[in-house]
Amino acid sequence: MENIIVRGGRQLNGTVRVEGAKNAVLPVIAASIIASEGKSVIHEVPALADVHTINQVIKHMNADVEYEGNTVTVDATKPLLTEAPFEYVRKMRASVLVLGPLLARYGHAKVAMPGGCAIGSRPIDLHLKGFEAMGAEVHVGNGFVEVSTNGRLRGAKIYLDMPSVGATENIMMAAALAKGKTTIENGAKEPEIVDLANYLNKMGAKITGAGTETIKIEGVEKLHGVEHSIIPDRIEAGTFMVAAAITGGNVLIENAEIEHIRALVSKMEEMGVKITEEGTGIRVIGPKKLKATDIKTLPHPGFPTDMQSQMMALMLQAAGTGVITETVFENRFMHVEEFRRMNAKLKIEGRSVIVEGPVELQGAEVAATDLRAGAALILAGLVADGYTRITSLHHIDRGYVDITGKFARLGADIERVNQDETKEIVEKQEV
Numbered sequence: 252m253e254n255i256i257v258r259g260g261r262q263l264n265g266t267v268r269v270e271g272a273k274n275a276v277l278p279v280i281a282a283s284i285i286a287s288e289g290k291s292v293i294h295e296v297p298a299l300a301d302v303h304t305i306n307q308v309i310k311h312m313n314a315d316v317e318y319e320g321n322t323v324t325v326d327a328t329k330p331l332l333t334e335a336p337f338e339y340v341r342k343m344r345a346s347v348l349v350l351g352p353l354l355a356r357y358g359h360a361k362v363a364m365p366g367g368c369a370i371g372s373r374p375i376d377l378h379l380k381g382f383e384a385m386g387a388e389v390h391v392g393n394g395f396v397e398v399s400t401n402g403r404l405r406g407a408k409i410y411l412d413m414p415s416v417g418a419t420e421n422i423m424m425a426a427a428l429a430k431g432k433t434t435i436e437n438g439a440k441e442p443e444i445v446d447l448a449n450y451l452n453k454m455g456a457k458i459t460g461a462g463t464e465t466i467k468i469e470g471v472e473k474l475h476g477v478e479h480s481i482i483p484d485r486i487e488a489g490t491f492m493v494a495a496a497i498t499g500g501n502v503l504i505e506n507a508e509i510e511h512i513r514a515l516v517s518k519m520e521e522m523g524v525k526i527t528e529e530g531t532g533i534r535v536i537g538p539k540k541l542k543a544t545d546i547k548t549l550p551h552p553g554f555p556t557d558m559q560s561q562m563m564a565l566m567l568q569a570a571g572t573g574v575i576t577e578t579v580f581e582n583r584f585m586h587v588e589e590f591r592r593m594n595a596k597l598k599i600e601g602r603s604v605i606v607e608g609p610v611e612l613q614g615a616e617v618a619a620t621d622l623r624a625g626a627a628l629i630l631a632g633l634v635a636d637g638y639t640r641i642t643s644l645h646h647i648d649r650g651y652v653d654i655t656g657k658f659a660r661l662g663a664d665i666e667r668v669n670q671d672e673t674k675e676i677v678e679k680q681e682v
């Protein structure tokens with residue numbers, strides 16, 4: 252088993268390049284199985300555990316998948332199986348994104364029901380309601396959800412009770428081949444939705460309004476394989492922005508789209524961080540003293556929940572009291588307990604955490620409870636006194652490519668070691 256060991260106290264300086272977005276590449280690879288003609292060639296694919304999982308899911312269904320360099324090629328022209336077993340969905344909830352494409356192309360899909368996870372119960376009722384509105388029958392039983400339709404799906408008006416990212420994507424993909432026009436109201440507006448819509452449109456779909464709350468999809472008969480480059484990962488970019496800020500460093504984050512992270516930029520600026528656009532990247536300069544602020548997570552363009560834990564790490568170094576409110580997921584505060592092990596003063600009040608800063612963080616053994624919590628613990632470790640050992644790295648590997656190497660090249664004292672080497676390091680520290 253591997254751990255990450257960080258020793259705090261180094262300022263980060265230099266340049267780091269952001270990968271393609273995890274949350275864009277997963278739906279795009281899922282969508283590639285709708286193409287009944289031609290190959291799909293997807294560039295800027297990050298080498299993440301989640302990407303391997305989605306590739307395995309569609310391989311299991313009989314698609315040919317090649318992954319070389321940062322390019323994934325999918326040939327889904329052979330007849331496909333329409334099932335995804337629990338072994339994949341258990342590893343990654345986004346496996347449910349094959350429901351829409353399979354239903355659209357084959358009129359049938361059967362996928363293991365995703366369970367809850369560390370950040371909340373995460374139901375998929377809105378995905379299913381959307382399919383039902385388009386004429387599909389939904390059956391849930393024995394740990395599976397099965398959706399089917401006789402003939403083509405029918406276009407429908409679908410109002411989402413909340414702007415769910417996954418539901419918007421699944422419905423958009425299903426509607427791409429439906430008969431007639433589908434309108435999604437109160438749809439998600441995330442940049443990853445726009446990337447998926449652009450991809451589907453290149454494949455021959457007719458989608459307008461992606462990036463706004465009303466998305467219109469005129470169904471077509473079939474889609475074909477195309478070439479596409481994935482947008483940069485705004486959450487990876489944000490994580491490095493916080494790293495620069497928390498260490499008082501100066502980092503150029505390349506391949507980052509500032510328009511995708513306006514809410515984060517604005518909050519970090521309020522805290523005293525200097526942020527400027529530079530070429531195709533963002534330069535972040537940490538101040539001598541950070542100021543506390545309040546943060547409330549919201550669907551895009553609001554403050555992203557996937558940056559909440561990293562910003563908690565930053566707030567722990569800021570002077571004053573700040574309140575972080577999580578409105579997207581009901582249970583995304585598992586990292587609070589881990590931060591407390593590092594001497595953080597945090598109080599949970601309902602859906603908010605009160606952060607009193609600045610605190611002198613102390614190195615400790617902590618566990619990544621989800622992927623962003625894991626990143627946040629590394630960030631805290633960068634400024635903690637002594638060594639921090641982070642365990643449960645499989646979470647971090649879902650969403651970050653070589654995070655240890657990237658931080659080390661910016662000057663952090665960090666390494667990824669196996670458990671035994673970890674013991675040695677900790678023992679050395681104790682002596």
Ligand SMILES: CC(=O)N[C@H]1[C@@H](OP(=O)(O)OP(=O)(O)OC[C@H]2O[C@@H](n3ccc(=O)[nH]c3=O)[C@H](O)[C@@H]2O)O[C@H](CO)[C@@H](O)[C@@H]1O
Pocket residue numbers: 273274275277345371372373374375376377378379413414415416417418439443550556557579580581
């Ligand atoms: C692979 C991917 O893109 N993951 C992102 C996606 O997850 P995901 O697509 O799962 O997130 P959603 O936007 O669907 O979830 C938002 C909220 O809606 C609820 N909900 C969702 C669907 C549904 O049918 N019923 C329901 O109640 C969820 O429990 C949650 O409380 O968006 C989240 C919110 O920005 C991000 O944190 C995740 O990183």
Ligand SMILES: C=C(OP(=O)(O)O)C(=O)O
Pocket residue numbers: 274344345370557622623650
């Ligand atoms: C919650 C996240 O991802 P997922 O929806 O894949 O669990 C995330 O990226 O922070």
